[in-house]
Amino acid sequence: MERLGRAGRLIADIRLGADRLLEALFVSGDAPPYSVRQHVDRMEHIIVKEDAAMRLHFQDLRALGRQLEESGVLNGALKARGNSWGLHMPLVCPDGAVVAYAWKRQLAGQAGASAVDRTRLALKAFTDQKRRFFPHLEDEVVSHLHDGEPGGTKKPKLFTSNGDLEEKSLSDILKNLEHEASNIKIFTYWHLDWSKRASSLASLLDDDFVDPSKELNLQNMGKSRSGALTTSIDQVAVIELLVPSVFRAVVSLHPAGSTDPDAVAFFSPTEGGSYLHARGTSVHNVFKHVKEHADKALQYFISVEPSKALPLLLRWIASYQTLFTKVCSKCGRLLMMDKSLALLLPPVHRPYHQTSNIGPDLQEAYHIGCSSYDG
16 A cells, blocks of 8 residues: 555656646747747756656656566556556646546546445445344345245234134234224224324314214224225225224234234324324323333334234234223222323233233233333
């Protein structure tokens, strides 16, 4: 690297000497008639001096080139191409300006190529880290190839009555949940249909009072939409779980029609508006805490076994049917003061580590301050 640096400095000195020679010739040619002899004598002295200096620079550059060739920096292939410095030699123009620009352009091109290489290396390092620490985020195509299903369709495992697991589709998962938790009303939507549904809830529901007739109409409307989407279950993108007077849960699937849960959120049945989606947050503190806990549960299910994440998540959500009626499994009380909010809250935590072993009705409940572990 030191020799290459010296070579660069020698080349710069040679170019500078060439510029001085051109300048001396231009000055001599523009000299007034009465002082031509004086200018010629002075410029002749400058030209002779610069010529000697450039010859010395060229000799040093030749010697340095031999040293670089002996050390293997300049090999035969590069010399045969006439591109010993790894750059395309630009044309030499009389004023030297275009020469400098061409060299700068070549160096900029090399810097751009180097940036592309560094980007590729960074992307490879990121991909390796993702595969190491987040194996559940592998590309869907890769997971389908390992799944062994014809056509790349991945079916998750679902819980049976004896606790075993069997391969089931999205439709079977929802039917099984209806069988386990009859109080939960399940609706499926496309993305656009769910946006319309959330907007309609804002116009029909009131935060302080819900007309029973309106609530019944909304449920019937959801049933009709759910039935309409049954024929195209492969395009379902949003699942709504509604327990009247308790909660409304929204689960998004990505990609649409798959059994891969992407996000989950909890809301009050009396809420409505554009913020009602799987990544939204309720205006009520109770459901804000449940949402935070649900995010952790979802990540746990995905990391433990991606193919079981959806049935595990739905069964865990079903355990919140008793959100406002089940006492804390530790302190035995229904309400406890949350010191940070100065509010009385019910047990908003449901353990998710043993969801596959017990049913929704037998799930334990804990206050935030009573949880002995996270989950």
